[in-house]
Amino acid sequence: MRHIISVLLENEPGALSRVVGLFSQRNFNIESLTVAPTDDETLSRLTVTTIGDDRVVEQITKQLNKLIDVVKVVDLTEGEHIERELMMIKLKANNGTVRAEIKRTADIFRGQIIDATQNTFTVQMVGSSSKLDAFIEALSGASILEVVRSGVSGIARGEKVLSL
Amino acid sequence: MELLSGAEMVVRALKDEGVEYIYGYPGGSVLHLYDALFQQEDVQHVLVRHEQAATHMADAYARATGKAGVALVTSGPGATNAITGIATAYTDSIPMVVITGQVMSHLIGEDAFQETDMLGISRPVVKHNFSVQRAEDIPTIIRKAFHIAQTGRPGPVVVDIPKDMTTPTDRFPYEYPKNVKMRSYNPINRGHAGQIKKAMDLFLSAKRPVILAGGGVVIGQASEELRELINLTNVPTTNTLMALGALAGRDRHNLGMLGMHGSYEANMAMHHADVILNIGARFDDRVTNGTDKFCPTAKIIHVDIDPASISKTIRADIPIVGPAKIVLDEMLSIVKASTKQLDAESLKSWWEQIEEWRGRHGGRYRTDDSELMKPQQVIEMLDTITNGDAYVCSDVGQHQMYAAQYYKFNHPNRWINSGGLGTMGFGLPAAMGVKMNFPDADVACVTGEGSIQMNIQELSTCSQYDIPVKIICLNNQSLGMVRQWQDMNYESRHSQSYMKSLPDFVKLAESYGHVGMKVDKYADLEGAMREAFAMKDRLVFMDIAVDPFEHVYPMQVPRGSMRDMWLSKTERT
Ligand SMILES: Cc1ncc(C[n+]2csc(CCOP(=O)(O)OP(=O)(O)O)c2C)c(N)n1
Ligand SMILES: [Mg+2]
Numbered sequence: 001m002r003h004i005i006s007v008l009l010e011n012e013p014g015a016l017s018r019v020v021g022l023f024s025q026r027n028f029n030i031e032s033l034t035v036a037p038t039d040d041e042t043l044s045r046l047t048v049t050t051i052g053d054d055r056v057v058e059q060i061t062k063q064l065n066k067l068i069d070v071v072k073v074v075d076l077t078e079g080e081h082i083e084r085e086l087m088m089i090k091l092k093a094n095n096g097t098v099r100a101e102i103k104r105t106a107d108i109f110r111g112q113i114i115d116a117t118q119n120t121f122t123v124q125m126v127g128s129s130s131k132l133d134a135f136i137e138a139l140s141g142a143s144i145l146e147v148v149r150s151g152v153s154g155i156a157r158g159e160k161v162l163s164l
Numbered sequence: 165m166e167l168l169s170g171a172e173m174v175v176r177a178l179k180d181e182g183v184e185y186i187y188g189y190p191g192g193s194v195l196h197l198y199d200a201l202f203q204q205e206d207v208q209h210v211l212v213r214h215e216q217a218a219t220h221m222a223d224a225y226a227r228a229t230g231k232a233g234v235a236l237v238t239s240g241p242g243a244t245n246a247i248t249g250i251a252t253a254y255t256d257s258i259p260m261v262v263i264t265g266q267v268m269s270h271l272i273g274e275d276a277f278q279e280t281d282m283l284g285i286s287r288p289v290v291k292h293n294f295s296v297q298r299a300e301d302i303p304t305i306i307r308k309a310f311h312i313a314q315t316g317r318p319g320p321v322v323v324d325i326p327k328d329m330t331t332p333t334d335r336f337p338y339e340y341p342k343n344v345k346m347r348s349y350n351p352i353n354r355g356h357a358g359q360i361k362k363a364m365d366l367f368l369s370a371k372r373p374v375i376l377a378g379g380g381v382v383i384g385q386a387s388e389e390l391r392e393l394i395n396l397t398n399v400p401t402t403n404t405l406m407a408l409g410a411l412a413g414r415d416r417h418n419l420g421m422l423g424m425h426g427s428y429e430a431n432m433a434m435h436h437a438d439v440i441l442n443i444g445a446r447f448d449d450r451v452t453n454g455t456d457k458f459c460p461t462a463k464i465i466h467v468d469i470d471p472a473s474i475s476k477t478i479r480a481d482i483p484i485v486g487p488a489k490i491v492l493d494e495m496l497s498i499v500k501a502s503t504k505q506l507d508a509e510s511l512k513s514w515w516e517q518i519e520e521w522r523g524r525h526g527g528r529y530r531t532d533d534s535e536l537m538k539p540q541q542v543i544e545m546l547d548t549i550t551n552g553d554a555y556v557c558s559d560v561g562q563h564q565m566y567a568a569q570y571y572k573f574n575h576p577n578r579w580i581n582s583g584g585l586g587t588m589g590f591g592l593p594a595a596m597g598v599k600m601n602f603p604d605a606d607v608a609c610v611t612g613e614g615s616i617q618m619n620i621q622e623l624s625t626c627s628q629y630d631i632p633v634k635i636i637c638l639n640n641q642s643l644g645m646v647r648q649w650q651d652m653n654y655e656s657r658h659s660q661s662y663m664k665s666l667p668d669f670v671k672l673a674e675s676y677g678h679v680g681m682k683v684d685k686y687a688d689l690e691g692a693m694r695e696a697f698a699m700k701d702r703l704v705f706m707d708i709a710v711d712p713f714e715h716v717y718p719m720q721v722p723r724g725s726m727r728d729m730w731l732s733k734t735e736r737t
Contacts, residue, residue, distance in 0.1 A: 010348055013295070014283055025288050055475070062472035068292040068312060071348040164347070 191238025193265030219249020221597030240278030255584030291319030316351030355486030379406030380444015413572025559615030589618030
């Protein structure tokens with residue numbers, strides 16, 4: 001099963017490499033990884049998506065918790081949560097039919113065209129990873145020049161917060 | 165407040181930690197530190213001949229005392245030479261602080277002379293590591309290093325110090341922090357009361373209970389509590405390689421070591437148990453054999469200070485996270501207060517069954533199939549001569565398994581071996597680290613002619629500091645453990661497992677100023693060994709010729725259950 005694990009990490013040099021190292025050292029899989037500072041400048045927030053059975057995910061959270069630089073760990077998938085990923089996708093758009101088709105599909109998925117040239121469109125889209133996958137699927141007629149995805153960020157629904 | 169340089173702060177901080185000896189080797193990036201060491205007398209430095217030995221000495225001190233050992237090495241090759249020792253300590257959860265020099269801050273990242281990324285290289289084999297970026301942080305970082313190394317599940321901590329952090333002319337006010345608080349590090353200091361209650365309920369309703377003691381009992385200084393629980397409940401007890409001595413070797417409750425080379429009775433008891441109380445053992449692959457066939461009828465209570473060790477390989481029915489000593493204490497009070505007791509009838513027949521197993525194999529080996537001495541006989545002699553009271557510091561191989569099987573430790577913390585990593589070369593420096601700190605104790609290094617040559621240069625350190633350890637070299641003229649596997653799995657194709665061109669160990673020892681002895685007849689063994697131990701102030705190297713064809717048994721059949729064992733070259737369970 002796919003899990004989204006959120007980690008509060010000391011904003012120390014080398015802290016990120018401990019997390020990444022742990023995953024490779026213990027043969028845990030990383031689907032995506034995002035990391036950025038939080039409102040508290042001493043902390044970073046890191047989100048990992050990973051695929052594994054319960055035993056593996058239990059090990060992942062326990063091992064993460066053991067790292068001295070890790071302050072808190074939450075498996076967001078254990079509760080109601082919101083997941084978002086940002087994607088920018090550059091497509092070949094060199095004739096009217098193609099351009100109209102891309103625009104229509106982007107509208108359906110609530111994407112925005114954020115850059116255009118004579119020959120290309122760049123579409124921005126925010127959503128769950130599966131929505132982004134679906135958009136790429138829907139564009140199968142168009143020719144994709146470049147895809148860049150941010151990796152998943154997540155937050156718990158309701159009043160639950162991950163903080164100190 | 166007193167003003168000290170970074171180098172002086174390091175040394176003073178060690179003194180404030182109560183460190184008596186540090187083990188190390190100098191080099192460019194730690195010269196300021198060595199100069200600071202030179203100018204004081206509180207912290208004594210022991211100069212090894214290879215940095216690996218410094219880490220093993222520090223590690224063995226920690227294994228014997230429970231306190232973190234300290235090693236000091238230079239950057240680059242000094243630091244990389246220390247890695248094996250750091251990994252050895254990490255795998256066995258041994259507290260250690262390793263101070264490594266680093267090139268000057270402004271050179272980091274420029275491939276400077278003797279620069280290596282020690283933080284990166286050591287990361288997978290340390291509990292934590294620090295890089296000093298401001299000299300004034302040194303006292304706090306050293307305090308944190310000791311705190312992290314010694315609390316929770318212990319482990320090695322590296323402190324990497326760029327040379328410019330120790331410049332003699334840059335001085336700072338020094339104050340050593342008593343305590344450090346870290347929001348991200350709060351080791352668990354007690355077990356969950358409800359879980360412990362539940363565990364004791366299950367334990368006391370068992371018909372075929374077994375207690376399994378692991379290294380956590382020894383490192384967690386919980387042997388007394390363990391012994392009390394065993395005496396109170398009369399439950400058969402086995403231990404991992406890391407917990408020899410937690411329960412006295414001659415105690416009748418003691419089934420001996422379990423696992424790959426565990427005793428017949430220990431492995432049989434495990435296989436047939438209905439409740440296993442595991443305290444401080446991490447169920448590693450050398451203990452469990454095939455995990456899918458592991459102890460099919462047992463419910464498992466697992467006490468460990470590290471939550472990640474619980475249900476990692478074997479699912480626990482009742483997990484308890486906490487320090488062995490505190491949890492055992494609570495278990496004891498529950499058992500004492502409880503009206504419920506183990507069913508006497510069931511326990512009696514369980515013991516009868518176990519005694520029958522014990523009688524059937526019970527550590528026998530043959531002495532009639534060879535002219536040569538058996539390695540087991542040598543260990544039994546060592547046990548007799550030292551009364552089970554010696555510190556036995558082992559290398560890695562068959563000799564290690566014989567020592568584990570046949571030396572009957574009366575006390576915990578005296579079996580010093582690289583269990584998890586299996587580091588050949590560990591034995592001699594380990595024995596040195598113990599002997600320096602326990603000068604009146606008998607300290608033996610049980611080794612093989614292969615392993616001893618991995619840190620043989622330390623004989624020189626022993627002459628410099630007068631470290632009179634006794635080296636018991638079971639010389640089978642081969643990498644015996646490798647050969648055994650080749651005999652069993654590769655139709656005796658002994659690929660690279662011979663040790664041709666062995667040195668004359670007697671002369672070698674003598675050339676370093678020590679005593680060498682060669683023993684090749686069993687009839688001479690006792691006299692020679694007594695003589696060696698009687699020479700209290702001399703290092704004696706006993707080169708003892710043993711049967712090169714002997715195998716370690718029992719040996720579990722790979723991926724089988726606990727009870728699937730070879731008992732000799734021809735018998736299988
Ligand atoms: C540093 C290191 N290299 C290789 C091994 C693999 N190994 C395990 S036991 C062994 C043979 C040890 O030979 P010796 O010290 O003579 O002991 P014996 O088994 O003969 O008693 C080897 C090579 C190891 N454990 N450690
Ligand atoms: Mg050998």
